[in-house]
Amino acid sequence: MISAHALELAQTLVRMNTVSHHSNLELIHFIRDHLAHLGVNSRLSFNADKTKANLFATLGEGKPAGVILSGHTDTVPWDGQDWSVDPLGALVQDGPEGPSLYGRGSADMKAFIGVALSQAERFLNSDAPFAIHFAFTYEEEIGCFGVKELIADLRDAGIKPLACIVGEPTSMVPAIAHKGVYRYKCCVRGKEAHSSLTPHSVNAIEMAARVVGRVRDMAEGFERNEPRFAGFDVPFSTASVGQFHGGIADNVVPRDAEFRYEFRDLPTANAAQMQAEVVAYARSLEPAMKRVAPAAGFAFETICEIPSFLGSKDDAVTRLAQALSGEPGTTLVAFGTEAGLFKNAGIPTVVCGPGSIQQAHQPDEYVSLAQLARCEQFMQKLARTQALG
Numbered sequence: 001m002i003s004a005h006a007l008e009l010a011q012t013l014v015r016m017n018t019v020s021h022h023s024n025l026e027l028i029h030f031i032r033d034h035l036a037h038l039g040v041n042s043r044l045s046f047n048a049d050k051t052k053a054n055l056f057a058t059l060g061e062g063k064p065a066g067v068i069l070s071g072h073t074d075t076v077p078w079d080g081q082d083w084s085v086d087p088l089g090a091l092v093q094d095g096p097e098g099p100s101l102y103g104r105g106s107a108d109m110k111a112f113i114g115v116a117l118s119q120a121e122r123f124l125n126s127d128a129p130f131a132i133h134f135a136f137t138y139e140e141e142i143g144c145f146g147v148k149e150l151i152a153d154l155r156d157a158g159i160k161p162l163a164c165i166v167g168e169p170t171s172m173v174p175a176i177a178h179k180g181v182y183r184y185k186c187c188v189r190g191k192e193a194h195s196s197l198t199p200h201s202v203n204a205i206e207m208a209a210r211v212v213g214r215v216r217d218m219a220e221g222f223e224r225n226e227p228r229f230a231g232f233d234v235p236f237s238t239a240s241v242g243q244f245h246g247g248i249a250d251n252v253v254p255r256d257a258e259f260r261y262e263f264r265d266l267p268t269a270n271a272a273q274m275q276a277e278v279v280a281y282a283r284s285l286e287p288a289m290k291r292v293a294p295a296a297g298f299a300f301e302t303i304c305e306i307p308s309f310l311g312s313k314d315d316a317v318t319r320l321a322q323a324l325s326g327e328p329g330t331t332l333v334a335f336g337t338e339a340g341l342f343k344n345a346g347i348p349t350v351v352c353g354p355g356s357i358q359q360a361h362q363p364d365e366y367v368s369l370a371q372l373a374r375c376e377q378f379m380q381k382l383a384r385t386q387a388l389g
Helices: 004-014 025-036 106-118 120-124 145-157 195-200 204-225 271-292 316-325 339-344 369-384
Strands: 042-046 053-059 067-072 092-095 098-102 132-137 163-166 175-178 181-189 238-246 256-264 297-306 331-333 349-351 366-368
Touching (some): 004 098, 004 106, 004 369, 025 042, 025 053, 025 106, 042 145, 053 145, 067 145, 098 106, 106 120, 106 369, 163 316, 181 204, 181 271, 204 238, 204 256, 204 271, 316 349, 339 349
Parallel strands (some): 067 163, 163 349, 175 331
Antiparallel strands (some): 042 053, 053 132, 092 098, 098 366, 181 256
């Protein structure tokens, strides 16, 4: 069973409201103060208005650079969801997988952070020949913005960890790949007119619809032609439009339209090329639009760019995660994480944490205490590890 100390820390973090549009400083300061009592200093890197922060701490100062335990502190909201328990209650009760911790962020991924924090003293007293680093970030859920600042801060400080374990919920099975997530907004400016005078107008909705159709054509092309990547539930890249807004009345040709779309690219695909194809097609429509209204055209905005992740079953950090978890195999996950950013920064990375993504973002989110016990054992073994891989 999970220790009372680890469970208490996990519950404490779940009770803090760190929905992405809120500050996470209450949680970050709690972790900072907890570590300070153990004599551990924390590095904080902030967002522009200093309402949110990342925390990086090294347990085993003076040892060679070591293994990052990484987690994001923000959660998705629960507005409109049908919860039977308080999302911030951190209630422990029986569930489908036995006794479980309920609450927003319990699976994704505050319980992992709480368990890691509970092992801080053990990591400090470890005779392992490498340090353990904590890396806890903001705004993962809306675009992995915080971790980019954290990685930049590590680079500027000359800190070069050996490996990274991202504790997203994988049921404690090491995951070695996931797709990327690239989201964009397209704003279309046309020219309004009475709907009886359409030749004197540029219909922004219709122009937007042509580009939306191109995104759909690309999605069908991926499904039809892209080489399959075995192991993913959907073994090809995908594209989809999530929002569309435009128009003010039935008898007014709309001047403005806006839509948002995303690509989820395989690790073997190229999302930049996908976006370039959309932009090029939109630009090909502009000459006809500008002949009617010179100011007409398309404007694109990047919402988030989360790179895909591709590790290897032969990486030392993967073998380490297998040994610590007792899982001989590996898996792939459909959801995006910060792993690709750590990997692209030159840090070998694996994704491995308690709970299931099937519970994340859902009403009555939970993580079983059995999964948390496995996670605690994982970290206790890490403290005894004498070599990576």
